[in-house]
Amino acid sequence: MRLSSCGFTPEPDDGENSKCLNSELWHACAGPLVSLPALGSRVVYFPQGHSEQVASTTNKEVDAHIPNYPSLPAQLICQLHNVTMHADVDTDEVYAQMTLQPLSPQEQKDLCLLPAELGTQSKQPTNYFCKTLTASDTSTHGGFSVPRRAAEKVFPPLDYSQQPPAQELIARDLHGNEWKFRHIFRGQPKRHLLTTGWSVFVSAKRLVAGDSVIFIWNENNQLFLGIRRANRPQTIMPSSVLSSDSMHIGLLAAAAHAATTNSRFTIFYNPRACPAEFVIPMAKYAKTVFHTRVSVGMRFRMLFETEESSIRRYMGTITGISDLDPVRWPNSHWHSVKVGWDESTAGERQPRVSLWEIEPLTTFPMYPSPFPVRLKRPWPYGLSSFPGLKDGEMSID
Amino acid sequence: MRLSSCGFTPEPDDGENSKCLNSELWHACAGPLVSLPALGSRVVYFPQGHSEQVASTTNKEVDAHIPNYPSLPAQLICQLHNVTMHADVDTDEVYAQMTLQPLSPQEQKDLCLLPAELGTQSKQPTNYFCKTLTASDTSTHGGFSVPRRAAEKVFPPLDYSQQPPAQELIARDLHGNEWKFRHIFRGQPKRHLLTTGWSVFVSAKRLVAGDSVIFIWNENNQLFLGIRRANRPQTIMPSSVLSSDSMHIGLLAAAAHAATTNSRFTIFYNPRACPAEFVIPMAKYAKTVFHTRVSVGMRFRMLFETEESSIRRYMGTITGISDLDPVRWPNSHWHSVKVGWDESTAGERQPRVSLWEIEPLTTFPMYPSPFPVRLKRPWPYGLSSFPGLKDGEMSID
DNA sequence: GTGTCGGCCGTCTGCCGACAA
DNA sequence: TTGTCGGCAGACGGCCGACAC
Numbered sequence: 126m127r128l129s130s131c132g133f134t135p136e137p138d139d140g141e142n143s144k145c146l147n148s149e150l151w152h153a154c155a156g157p158l159v160s161l162p163a164l165g166s167r168v169v170y171f172p173q174g175h176s177e178q179v180a181s182t183t184n185k186e187v188d189a190h191i192p193n194y195p196s197l198p199a200q201l202i203c204q205l206h207n208v209t210m211h212a213d214v215d216t217d218e219v220y221a222q223m224t225l226q227p228l229s230p231q232e233q234k235d236l237c238l239l240p241a242e243l244g245t246q247s248k249q250p251t252n253y254f255c256k257t258l259t260a261s262d263t264s265t266h267g268g269f270s271v272p273r274r275a276a277e278k279v280f281p282p283l284d285y286s287q288q289p290p291a292q293e294l295i296a297r298d299l300h301g302n303e304w305k306f307r308h309i310f311r312g313q314p315k316r317h318l319l320t321t322g323w324s325v326f327v328s329a330k331r332l333v334a335g336d337s338v339i340f341i342w343n344e345n346n347q348l349f350l351g352i353r354r355a356n357r358p359q360t361i362m363p364s365s366v367l368s369s370d371s372m373h374i375g376l377l378a379a380a381a382h383a384a385t386t387n388s389r390f391t392i393f394y395n396p397r398a399c400p401a402e403f404v405i406p407m408a409k410y411a412k413t414v415f416h417t418r419v420s421v422g423m424r425f426r427m428l429f430e431t432e433e434s435s436i437r438r439y440m441g442t443i444t445g446i447s448d449l450d451p452v453r454w455p456n457s458h459w460h461s462v463k464v465g466w467d468e469s470t471a472g473e474r475q476p477r478v479s480l481w482e483i484e485p486l487t488t489f490p491m492y493p494s495p496f497p498v499r500l501k502r503p504w505p506y507g508l509s510s511f512p513g514l515k516d517g518e519m520s521i522d
Numbered sequence: 523m524r525l526s527s528c529g530f531t532p533e534p535d536d537g538e539n540s541k542c543l544n545s546e547l548w549h550a551c552a553g554p555l556v557s558l559p560a561l562g563s564r565v566v567y568f569p570q571g572h573s574e575q576v577a578s579t580t581n582k583e584v585d586a587h588i589p590n591y592p593s594l595p596a597q598l599i600c601q602l603h604n605v606t607m608h609a610d611v612d613t614d615e616v617y618a619q620m621t622l623q624p625l626s627p628q629e630q631k632d633l634c635l636l637p638a639e640l641g642t643q644s645k646q647p648t649n650y651f652c653k654t655l656t657a658s659d660t661s662t663h664g665g666f667s668v669p670r671r672a673a674e675k676v677f678p679p680l681d682y683s684q685q686p687p688a689q690e691l692i693a694r695d696l697h698g699n700e701w702k703f704r705h706i707f708r709g710q711p712k713r714h715l716l717t718t719g720w721s722v723f724v725s726a727k728r729l730v731a732g733d734s735v736i737f738i739w740n741e742n743n744q745l746f747l748g749i750r751r752a753n754r755p756q757t758i759m760p761s762s763v764l765s766s767d768s769m770h771i772g773l774l775a776a777a778a779h780a781a782t783t784n785s786r787f788t789i790f791y792n793p794r795a796c797p798a799e800f801v802i803p804m805a806k807y808a809k810t811v812f813h814t815r816v817s818v819g820m821r822f823r824m825l826f827e828t829e830e831s832s833i834r835r836y837m838g839t840i841t842g843i844s845d846l847d848p849v850r851w852p853n854s855h856w857h858s859v860k861v862g863w864d865e866s867t868a869g870e871r872q873p874r875v876s877l878w879e880i881e882p883l884t885t886f887p888m889y890p891s892p893f894p895v896r897l898k899r900p901w902p903y904g905l906s907s908f909p910g911l912k913d914g915e916m917s918i919d
Numbered sequence: 920g921t922g923t924c925g926g927c928c929g930t931c932t933g934c935c936g937a938c939a940a
Numbered sequence: 941t942t943g944t945c946g947g948c949a950g951a952c953g954g955c956c957g958a959c960a961c
Contacts, residue, residue, distance in 0.1 A: 178763075179763060179764065182763050183763075190785060192775070192779045222765070259942090259943060259944090260943080260944080261942090261943055261944055261945090262943090264944090265931075265932055265933070266931095266932075266933070266934095266944090266945085267932095267933065267934075267935095267944090267945095268933075268934080270942060270943070272941080272942080273941065273942085274941095309934095311934095311935075311936085312935080312936060312937090312942095313936055313937070313938095314941075314942085316941075316942065318934090320933075320934065321933085321934085323933095324932075324933075366575075366576060366579050366580075366769070366790055366792065367576065367764075367769050367772060367773060367790065368619075368776070368787075368788040368789060368790060370776060370787065370788055371769075371772040371773050371775075371776040371787070371788070371789075372763070372764050372768075372769070372772055373772075374771075374772050374775045374776045374779065375764060375768040375769055375770075375771050375772020375773070375775065375776075376764060376768050376772070377775075378589070378768075378771045378772065378774075378775035379765070379767060379768040379771045379772075382588075382589045382771065388587060390765075390767065390768070391765040391767055391768070392765060392768075393763055393764065393765060395763065656921090656922060656923090657922080657923080658921090658922055658923055658924090659922090661923090662952075662953055662954075663923090663924085663952095663953075663954070663955095664923090664924095664953095664954070664955075664956095665954080665955080667920095667921060667922070669920080669921080670920065670921085671920095706955095708955095708956080708957085709921095709956080709957060709958090710957055710958070710959095711920070711921085713920075713921065715955095717954075717955065718954085718955085720954095721953075721954075
């Protein structure tokens with residue numbers, strides 16, 4: 126299994142994997158809700174969330190007999206030294222690598238002097254389409270039926286004076302590989318089809334009905350294509366290398382060691398496999414945790430990705446605020462909000478969310494201030510308590 | 523990626539992976555030099571060797587900034603509570619899972635009262651053959667040419683009164699899947715061929731010229747087949763899940779935690795990817811480390827696997843005895859012997875070996891005794907020194 | 920003894936418009 | 941507008957002995 130990678134800051138230690146992959150395409154494959162924190166910015170890292178990612182990819186719960194790491198707080202303020210986008214060469218699965226460095230106590234105090242950093246940088250491309258493959262699309266019997274609006278928006282215009290109108294398309298995938306397709310406009314009624322070259326792509330990527338393909342037409346008139354596989358049943362890899370217990374211990378011990386020595390550590394973030402982002406821009410975290418008051422009974426809405434790769438909002442009500450794991454991770458804001466969902470299909474949505482994931486419908490700014498995102502006092506070392514909130518307000522249940 | 527597994531002791535926590543895979547086939551795929559320690563026996567676990575396995579599978583050296591684990595000795599005496607054989611469902615790569623429990627100080631003292639345990643149990647099967655696939659074997663143009671002696675030894679006899687003689691073979695792979703082949707004896711000159719069914723197998727397992735197939739005919743008249751892929755270039759998986767640094771830290775921290783609490787931990791051993799076995803039967807370790815005197819200049823021989831999956835011996839001379847990593851792993855017997863090899867192709871063989879891997883051509887038993895494998899004195903706690911050897915003898919270089 | 924090839928079918932791939940949802 | 945199908949032509953899969961090393 127080799128990797129394609131791209132650094133916002135290509136570093137010499139990237140080794141042979143220094144090909145730069147397309148950021149727009151990566152984000153299109155990652156989904157509309159995924160954004161990476163800005164390079165050099167301050168972020169909050171949640172070991173709990175990281176642990177959940179490993180649990181979901183190894184398909185194994187965290188065992189109780191994993192040692193405690195008292196030196197590792199539930200949230201770790203870090204500087205983001207490096208962010209690189211990657212794709213698994215075998216599966217084309219997208220993921221990001223981040224190098225984090227926990228802030229020293231002095232740096233944490235200096236935080237209040239810094240301007241607010243709002244993370245999101247590269248977003249979903251404009252000229253793109255995403256189609257879920259049908260049985261006919263993936264059958265060896267024929268080609269790929271291109272939705273009309275999609276073809277007209279993202280493919281170069283055809284010469285309709287030809288009979289039939291046709292052209293050759295060349296698209297690059299995440300690894301920079303070129304794929305050639307015959308694009309033809311034919312049939313009765315007329316429709317756009319990809320014929321020659323399509324089946325090679327389908328078999329090479331091992332696509333099946335239900336998977337999706339993404340085509341992007343960027344400003345430089347380049348065509349890109351990516352894939353998103355259906356259902357994440359279990360990609361899994363307990364993998365014959367390391368037990369899932371050791372993996373859990375590994376991520377915790379690595380973060381704990383980095384926290385005590387203020388040294389860098391490296392993590393992987395897999396947006397398609399991960400239940401929730403666990404590296405949050407500092408500004409986003411501070412804004413919701415310190416400047417938004419929530420209480421039981423409050424209504425909120427939250428964004429979700431649809432099967433068609435667009436966004437929709439679900440409504441819910443806050444039913445409690447408490448630690449998810451009071452023993453191992455006391456005073457953590459990770460998934461500290463218990464919620465109920467409005468719709469009957471709500472059983473599929475998680476019963477706990479984090480403050481920065483939701484959008485309360487009524488908010489009471491705690492500090493009436495013209496700089497709502499800026500912190501008003503030095504950051505407390507160790508984050509064992511939170512300014513402006515009494516303990517009682519944090520443990521409602 | 524799902525897994526097939528087999529426990530010598532099927533445990534309830536095996537979950538859904540309780541299919542039992544064939545031990546003979548596993549060993550045939552693992553190679554003639556691989557043996558697993560006996561269930562329930564005492565073994566010596568080497569974190570260094572485990573670390574090297576992770577390094578070779580992630581294709582990344584151990585970084586210097588990994589924390590030290592003072593509570594983790596270079597060798598850890600454990601009881602082997604569970605050994606299960608597995609195969610990766612995607613690649614058919616074989617590996618073993620072991621559950622180890624470090625011995626308490628008291629148990630280590632009691633070691634001298636126990637009878638010697640010599641590990642090796644299941645060995646290479648007798649009726650089997652292994653053939654490296656040719657271009658013709660893997661081409662879509664034809665079938666599989668079976669070497670004559672191999673066909674006569676491991677396939678059921680054909681009815682040579684038929685014209686041509688032919689039969690249907692059914693063989694099971696490591697996962698228990700059945701594969702059917704038409705076995706026919708035809709051509710001029712006559713030869714054994716597998717025709718119908720062969721190409722399905724080749725494409726399903728993604729075999730290419732240079733890979734090997736193994737057929738086994740066991741005592742119960744069952745046919746099994748396995749595969750061994752060519753060159754291990756880099757299977758690799760830094761893998762979008764956990765950084766290789768975290769993996770290294772994970773295995774060390776897991777072992778350190780188990781050592782301090784005398785609790786169980788789980789490791790994976792991948793014989794095809796691993797440079798050297800890192801879980802050694804206690805008796806084998808004690809025999810070579812405490813009852814064999816080696817010195818610089820001594821001649822020895824060592825077993826290697828050939829490309830045809832048989833064994834050959836290479837000769838060499840001991841050129842030094844010293845710690846491989848005196849800072850991180852002082853007083854370790856792991857790869858403590860520096861050697862030179864006789865043959866000119868010796869550049870490919872490792873410059874360091876462990877005592878239990880080699881066979882000195884002249885040995886001086888340290889304690890003339892009718893029980894050469896049994897320890898003569900209580901085991902020193904922590905293994906920071908070794909009975910009968912002065913420090914000077916351990917640091918020759 | 921066995922790796923590769925030319926010859927020869929037969930099946931399946933893959934392009935087409937028809938048709939219906 | 942687009943998913944699936946029947947029809948059809950050509951490519952490739954796959955079984956055979958010939959031949960050479």
